[in-house]
Amino acid sequence: MVKTLPEPHRYAVCAPEDIPIKRFYDGVYEEVFIFFHPFMKQKHTEQETVRTTWNKNNLSDQFEVRTWKEFLHLSKITTVHQLDIGLRTRILALTKEKMDEETALAIDETCQQYNLITPGEGRLPEILINPLLKSVQQLGYFWIWCGDEFGTERKLEAVSDLISKSKLSDDYSNFFTHYNELLITTHWDSHFSMLCGTKEALEAVRLSCQLEGFYCNHKTDIYWSVTTC
DSSP states (O other), X not given: OOOOOOOOOGGGSOXXXXXXXXXXXXXXXXXXXXXXOOEEEESSOTTTSOXXXXXXXXXXXXXXXXXXXXXXXXXXXXXXXXXXXXXXXXXXXXXXXXXXXXXXXXXXXXXXXXXEEXXXXXXXXXXXXXXXXXXHHHTTOOEEEEEOTTSSOEEEEEHHXXXXXXXXXXXXXXXXXXTSSOEEEEOTTOSEEEEEEOHHHHHHHHHHHTOOEEEOOTTOOTTHHXXXX
8 A cells, every 4th residue: 555645734844846935825825935945154263253053043243244235246147046056057957958057157157256144955954943943932932843844743833942942953843832923944956945924923923034025926936047047
């Protein structure tokens, strides 16, 4: 007998690649805000850096974020669409005909010139975790479910406990409030994450955390940089 997983709860997982994001969350979340994983730059020279083990609770002491907008200016890459395609090209996440090797090279050269670290893909950036969790607290949510990528396992955690931990479980890919008012999720092959909820709640989080990105329209999908450029 073949065992087939049931469809995951839409309030607890990332939208799949083959459907517009807002259509997937229709009836569950009002709005979706895509926020870019930032570039990072070390604050001190190697001689000045205090030798310590980096974790999510001290990253902001050692590194500062650089936005995609700032990187566009430094690299002369023209749009966030082109930058996203270049980042995807670097990790071989696109078919050959959709890759942009020239932009991928420009990303590497710019990072080398300005001592920048490229955004990671597939996971919520550690430098953003605590600001996001604190903004969730400010909205009045003190417990949050932490789920795996496929919606098969979840654990209810106190938000304050997650903030104090130096590292979160690698199984935590999706974070959603107890009554499904808010979801923070990351696509496994992308350099951005998503906030899902009401416009009012998303604006509060966006402003509190100074997130860079854009709101999805009815056509936006996971591969928005490829499908709309």
